[in-house]
Amino acid sequence: MSSRAISIVLFFFVFLCCMSGCRNKKHSREKENIRDLAQIKDSGELVVLTLYSSTSYFNYRGQEMGFQYELSGQFAKSLGVTLRVEVARNVDELIHKLLSGEGDIIAYNLPITKEWKDSLLYCGEKIITHQVIVQQGGGKGKMLKDVTELIGQEVYVKPGRYYDRLVNLNNELGGGIQIHEVTNDSITTEDLITQVALGKIPYTVADNDLAKLNKTYYPNLNIDLSISFDQRSSWAVRKDCPELAAFANKWHKENVTSPAYTASMKRYFESSKMMPHSPILSLKEGKISHFDHLFKEYAKEIGWDWRMLASLAYTESNFDTTAVSWAGAKGLMQLMPATARAMGVPQGKEQNPRESVKAAIKYIMATDRSFNMIANKHERINFILASYNAGLGHIYDAMALAEKYGKDKYVWKENVETFILLKSNEEYFTDPVCKNGYYRGIETFNFVRDVTSRYENYKKKIKT
Numbered sequence: 001m002s003s004r005a006i007s008i009v010l011f012f013f014v015f016l017c018c019m020s021g022c023r024n025k026k027h028s029r030e031k032e033n034i035r036d037l038a039q040i041k042d043s044g045e046l047v048v049l050t051l052y053s054s055t056s057y058f059n060y061r062g063q064e065m066g067f068q069y070e071l072s073g074q075f076a077k078s079l080g081v082t083l084r085v086e087v088a089r090n091v092d093e094l095i096h097k098l099l100s101g102e103g104d105i106i107a108y109n110l111p112i113t114k115e116w117k118d119s120l121l122y123c124g125e126k127i128i129t130h131q132v133i134v135q136q137g138g139g140k141g142k143m144l145k146d147v148t149e150l151i152g153q154e155v156y157v158k159p160g161r162y163y164d165r166l167v168n169l170n171n172e173l174g175g176g177i178q179i180h181e182v183t184n185d186s187i188t189t190e191d192l193i194t195q196v197a198l199g200k201i202p203y204t205v206a207d208n209d210l211a212k213l214n215k216t217y218y219p220n221l222n223i224d225l226s227i228s229f230d231q232r233s234s235w236a237v238r239k240d241c242p243e244l245a246a247f248a249n250k251w252h253k254e255n256v257t258s259p260a261y262t263a264s265m266k267r268y269f270e271s272s273k274m275m276p277h278s279p280i281l282s283l284k285e286g287k288i289s290h291f292d293h294l295f296k297e298y299a300k301e302i303g304w305d306w307r308m309l310a311s312l313a314y315t316e317s318n319f320d321t322t323a324v325s326w327a328g329a330k331g332l333m334q335l336m337p338a339t340a341r342a343m344g345v346p347q348g349k350e351q352n353p354r355e356s357v358k359a360a361i362k363y364i365m366a367t368d369r370s371f372n373m374i375a376n377k378h379e380r381i382n383f384i385l386a387s388y389n390a391g392l393g394h395i396y397d398a399m400a401l402a403e404k405y406g407k408d409k410y411v412w413k414e415n416v417e418t419f420i421l422l423k424s425n426e427e428y429f430t431d432p433v434c435k436n437g438y439y440r441g442i443e444t445f446n447f448v449r450d451v452t453s454r455y456e457n458y459k460k461k462i463k464t
Contacts, residue, residue, distance in 0.1 A: 012376075034103055037079075037243035046076045047084050049094055050201045052429060052438035054190065055213055056108050059083065059436050060327055061336045061391040070264040071125055071217040071255075072107040078251050087437060089430050095383045096240060097119070107246065109209070109233035116236075124235035124248035129207045129226045131165055134196050134214075137222030144203070144225055151176035158182055158189055162205040165228050188425050190214060194442060195220055209269070216326070217273045235441065271326045286462050291332065294357045302364050304381070306342035307458040311451050312385065321351050333360035367392065382412035382448055386420065389447040393436035394423060402435035412448065420444050 016147050040046055050057045050068055051231040069085065075084035078196035086103050088094040091110065097103050099119060109129065112122050133144055133155070144150060151173055157163045163181050170177040182192065192204040193211065197218035199215075206214070211223040237244050255261050294314070316334035330350040335343065340350050343359035350356065366382045370392055374380040375439045387395045399409040400420035403408035408415045420441040422428040429438045 002063070010099045034240055036241045037100070037247050039056040039077060040104055040244065041080060045084055046072075046079060046081045046105070047086060047103045048072045048076075048105055048107045049086050049088060050106070050108045051090070051094060051270055052087055052443070054424075054438065054440055055209055056436045058440075059391060059393060060439075061329070061339065061389075062335050062393070063327070063344060063391075065327060065339060066262055068107045068109075068125070068269045070267075071261070074258070075107075075124065075248065076262050076263075077249055078255070079247075081269055085375060090426075094297040095236075098236065101238075104237065105242070106236045106247065108235070110236050112232040112234055119239055120236040121239055121242065122234040122236050124243035124252045126232065126234045126252065126374050127209070128230045130230050131205050131224050132163060132208045132211050132223045133227055134193050134204045134206050135202065135222050136196060136199065136209050136220055136226070140218070140418055143222060147225070147227055148173060148260050150227075152178070153203060154180060154201070155205065156182055156195075156201045157205045158192070159185075162189070173397050175205060185427050187426060189441075190424055190440070193221070194218070195430075207427040210271045215271065216271060218315075219272065219274065223267075228324075231457050233371040267326055268394040273326050284356045288458060288462055289314070291319060291353055291357070293348055294354060298357050302360050302368065303408055304364075305378075305455070305459070305460060305464070307464070308451075309357075310456045311455040312388070312460055314454065315447065321356070322351050333357060334400065335359055335363070339363060364388070375409075382452070383416070385448045385451050386412065387418075390420065390441075390444040391436075391441060392419065394439045397429075397436050397439075398422060398441070401428060401431065404431070406431055417445050417448065 006260070012271070014135045026059060028261075035043070050066075052058055053066075055066065056068040057064070057231050060066070064085070067341070072085065073083050086097065088097055091108075094106055094108065094110070095116065098106055105124070107125070110122070110125060133150070135143055137143060142149070142153070144153070147169060148167070155166060155177060157166055157179065159181055163179065166177060166179050170179065189204070189206050189210065192201065193206060194217075195201045196204050197214075197220060205227065206223075208223065208226070211221070213225055214219045235248060237248070256304065288307065291313065292306070292310065293305040295309040299309045314331055316329075317332050319332065321332045325334055327336065332338070332351075332353045335350070335355045335356065337350070340356075340359055341347075343362040345352075345355050345359045364384055367387050368380065370387070371380050371383045375382060383395060386398075395416070398416045398419040401422065402416045403409040405419070407418065419428070420439070423439040423441045426438075428434065
């Protein structure tokens with residue numbers, strides 16, 4: 001054989017070896033991308049995919065929270081691995097991230113549909129939801145007990161499946177429901193629920209789990225009237241992760257009776273989010289509370305009027321040192337556990353009034369420095385109060401939105417407060433300028449107004 005022929009044979013041999021090697025490497029990479037149960041345990045980390053919402057995942061006062069988030073933590077613990085959460089912008093992106101290997105499991109109420117049956121294995125947390133009429137239970141309007149009583153009534157809903165269901169129901173009943181489609185993008189379903197609770201509109205529609213959560217904020221709501229068939233929802237994994245799916249199913253069956261699951265259910269869907277309030281201790285003696293001496297002592301460190309500090313404490317705990325909020329905040333000043341530790345509260349002393357006030361002052365001082373770009377001291381206090389309630393990140397998001405939409409990001413009322421309200425709306429909390437996702441902004445909007453208006457009342461009635 002000539003040297004040229006030998007060279008050609010060697011070339012093809014090397015070429016075939018390279019192609020085989022590339023195929024093996026590609027196959028190896030594909031195998032590496034498959035993370036079923038064994039690979040997840042070996043890696044020591046579970047990557048959970050979810051969406052921001054009041055029922056799934058959000059940040060509250062610097063702490064990750066949400067019902068689906070807590071269940072994810074319980075699931076990760078059962079696997080003996082750490083939890084990492086990745087948030088998608090919508091359901092389509094959620095599924096895309098899962099199928100592309102960016103996460104191991106979807107922890108969200110994903111509707112079970114035929115569309116994804118060839119790509120997903122539904123598993124783990126499974127729930128059944130249905131749409132309900134949200135109305136006042138004993139308000140001025142008529143309380144509906146049957147769908148036929150919707151005829152002649154005004155119902156306000158967002159575009160989409162709630163509106164579609166009402167239109168179909170209206171056709172089934174032969175017409176007569178006065179359906180108001182709320183197309184204002186700044187108004188969410190939760191905003192409409194709030195309007196029902198406040199008596200501004202008579203009825204709206206929501207999924208029963210969302211309605212149940214909001215009932216913990218507004219006990220006067222009635223959510224008993226169902227208007228749709230049941231919709232099954234579930235967590236999901238990729239089709240090529242049968243072991244993970246099987247483990248998730250077994251875990252869920254056992255977990256639903258666990259103390260941890262019961263505590264999470266109670267926290268989000270049963271415990272009242274309302275704090276009872278009482279009047280001034282003694283107007284005649286000029287006393288706001290039993291802790292006035294602490295407010296007077298520590299308010300000097302931050303240059304506040306002690307009555308403002310008293311108003312903050314009242315709004316947080318109603319001066320109850322044993323108070324524990326639904327989110328786990330404790331004591332007179334209602335500090336979250338992580339914040340209390342960071343501010344130097346000794347373990348077990350979270351409900352000690354002096355330790356609570358002292359730690360709150362440290363936190364306020366740190367927050368004040370974070371808003372040193374706001375020159376006006378009185379204006380800065382509004383931002384500090386807002387951050388005390390929501391956490392610094394959400395206030396920075398609202399400031400960024402205010403700037404984007406041409407408002408003054410250094411002024412709270414009618415400027416930044418407008419955008420803290422809008423942070424419960426997907427259009428706004430998914431905006432690139434927002435870094436902290438969903439937030440139920442109406443709480444902070446009301447909180448700042450409550451604290452400042454009560455302070456003005458204290459100033460009129462209580463001398464320094």
